[in-house]
Amino acid sequence: MELFWLAISTIAIGVFGCVAWFWGSNMVLDTIYPPKGPNAGDNIRKANQIRPWLFLGPAILFLTMYLVYPVIDSLWRSLHNSTGSRFVGVDNYTWLLGDGKFRESMRNNMLWLLVVPALSTLFGLIAAQLTDRIRWGNIGKSLIFMPMAISFVGAGVIWKFIYEFRAEGETQIGLLNWIVTRLGGDPQIWLTLIPWNNFFLMIVLVWIQTGFAMVILSAALRGIPEETIEAAILDGASPLQVFMKIKVPQIMGTIAVVWTTITIVVLKVFDIVFVMTNGQWGTQVLANLMYDWMFRGSPDYGRGSAIAIVLMILVTPIMVWNIRNARKEVR
């Protein structure tokens, strides 16, 4: 109950603080430069130069403190030793290049990067196309979209249950092993099955992200002008040809957007690996490796930051691409 009041009062203070800032600062501005009297025009002009910064102030403060400053600080730390007391140049990075776990993480991240966006987009496209053509499509969409609302940790539990292993001869309570034994195979401990265990982890993220891809792609598919499709059908194109040669090329831009958005999620993937294998059995990924260096045993902030910076470098191309697209649109 105490907690409840703490939360409520925080919201109250937070909301009140925000409103007070915006309202108060505006009022102060209007008092200093009153929009009437002899210099009204001049005052309004001056006030309008300052006002945007009052509106933007808190946002800029937060963005700088919580996103911009950390990037710079991480960069600085990655060039220092574990506690940040001594400058070590690029030692942390050269150490990374030689470290087995880092190489494993890079390899796995690249695998994730190839598999997850591709499969999610593919399944999303199939799901969009199928559900757009049936009567109960909206219910179907909701159900495929649903994993989006489930936490990575929750999804981890869900899928670990599916991969559950019981010794041969016992009743299999994991769905996958049950199917495998029914088909005459031997039960496997899927999560320790190097290198395939990586794919069993990826499936979890594909399961989550497909709904997202489906929603976006379905909207794009519906935006395709009818005439192009009708023309193709009149020319005798089969449904598959219409889909592959008319529809898909027209939504390439959206596919690219979906792909890059999922790519970002994949690069940062942490929770799934953290709770399902914790990077054991050859499944380590960058985000989890970084967490290890930050919190396990004696923290090494230098190496942890270096890994974070590697992540940052990996997302930079997408960042640049996004910014260029956004600017094109503004013009």
Add this chain to the structure above:
Amino acid sequence: MDGMAGQKSTLVWVVNICAFLLVLLWTIPTLGLFVSSFRDRDQIANSGWWQSFSAAEQTGFVRTGTDDDAVQEGGLYVIEGNVTEGDQTLVAWGTGARDPARFQPGDTTEIEDGWQLTVNADGSYRLTSPEPFEMRRGERIFTTTEVPPKFTTGNYQRVLTAEGLGRAFMNTLTVTIPATVIPILIAAFAAYALAWMEFPGRAILTAAVVGLLVVPLQVSLIPLLRLHNEIGIGKGYLGIWLAHTGFGLPLAVYLLRNYMVGLPREVIESARVDGATEFQIFRRIILPLSFPALASFAIFQFLWVWNDLLVATVFLGNTREQLVMTGVLRELMGSKGGEWEILATSAFISIAVPLIVFFAMQKYLVRGLLAGSVKGG
């Protein structure tokens, strides 16, 4: 679509079946968890959840009574008892491990020198012998029994109280609500400035917001943890609220700006001409009109904060009293790896609220996604 009628209806069928399979594939994992959370421990361990709606078969053996339990009945020595317990029903039985289901209920068999054993459908058995029994341990009767499907809410009671999930639920709520409300306010003002005010540097700021959208959270962890320690916030609710506000802001500003740019120019211009201040325009016109976008972001942020594990682990303490639900779940996965009734129930509790929000507000979520990806990208 034209083409021959026959072809068309086949195609419709194929599409329906494929869609059904796909939906099934995507639903089954969650369904399994949901069903399992209502099963009791023994049943989860003994059969797959997909078998939980039919009677479950169990095998085992019981021992008969010994000499002491024997009674004399007209020249025969008799031991009587029951091999089933609770709501089990007997399907088959046997006397040897090699063939444990050799006999049907009601059958009689001779074990050795005149000993007769009968086991009935209700589980009662009768072992008779013309001579007094001489055995220290009872005879083994192997049984195959069926248990009717059984569901319970006991797991939920146990998990909410004994495993501390009730407390974690409150913690999660405490983290989530302020972390959802505060960024909305801050972002709304900033978005309005970026969308409708003229000032130098607007384009660069907008681009910066787009850029910050993809900055990996991991980069922020070490610097912010140290910063929080240095300025005295330390680990706690305040820290995590601030952190989530910071991390959620780029998306909030971006979504809201994109939406506000699309609002009709005339309305805002005419309000300005009428002498409304920017603050009034914002409060009376922009905020009400932007409700769909505000709702979209609120859902995003709510789901994201509620489901987050990393930020909570780093910025909130890790004692039992401080854990959020994802944290408890993670701990349970480590400590109660095989106890699926606990794991399934806890997981379901932790995903129930997001699922409710998801299904209730799906419209806004989809709108937000479309605004965030198709338009901007």
